[in-house]
Amino acid sequence: MQPTTLAAVRRTSFADMPCSVARSLEVVGEWWTPLIVRDALFGVRRFEEFQARLGIARNVLAQRLDQLVEEGVLVRVPYQERPVRHEYRLTDKGRDLWHVLTALRQWGDRWVAPDGPPVRLLHERCGRTVTAVPVCSHCGEELRPQELRPTRGPGFRPIGVGDEHIATG
């Protein structure tokens, strides 16, 4: 039977999918979550500051922050004793999302930024405004999607019809 509500679809499908894209979306796919991670990568740590930047309802923000702590993307750390106040810091797992956010930002800069990129990245090592270019971990050549073929990894299980697209290699 088809699930008939979006909530039911969300609950029944993502966690079981043997796919790292789907599982990642389970962690960071909620609408506001990537923007919270974006701001955390920019150095934002406190509830009030997230709230002011995002213009998000406080109950929604609190729920998303709790979820990110539970998933191990953020950690909640006291920064003041009386009264106790907490801030949110990225874990290694959270900081590792910068590549995802950078790729997403660059796509947006290219396709949905009519006034030009709102933010640019200065590479302190070479002193230039740069972009991230994906290269091959083995040969170092720039990766082009037409030269990449998906193959089955150790965690592979078929998702459905069409997995003949994924070779046994």
Added chain:
Amino acid sequence: MQPTTLAAVRRTSFADMPCSVARSLEVVGEWWTPLIVRDALFGVRRFEEFQARLGIARNVLAQRLDQLVEEGVLVRVPYQERPVRHEYRLTDKGRDLWHVLTALRQWGDRWVAPDGPPVRLLHERCGRTVTAVPVCSHCGEELRPQELRPTRGPGFRPIGVGDEHIATG
């Protein structure tokens, strides 16, 4: 006044945010959309095949596909005359999402794939199973987030408090 429903939050905030991450999420941030793009990048084109792979309600899938056509990520092309049947093909804008999906998959492989990566990428150019490594477009060194500093681009407008994090450079 605070918006009190998630729908209201979604409507009022994202399109106006001068941020390429937020604007990209406006296009591909709906829960199922990245998985539709993932399957399209794997070569899936037909409604029935998307439906079978994703296990998604048909009305939700139809709505997401329509939205992706409207945003210019997919194009709807007839593949049969009588009766007319259509398939969905990625545009250049859509294909350009592969870097985002690859970064998301690699994060998932690293942090949420207890049985190992479900899918690996074979780089036909060098014949190896590889990952995408983000390097600097200027100096070619591997990018490390602690060496990157956000600066204001031509499309910059302050989002809220905390934008002192974004230098004028």
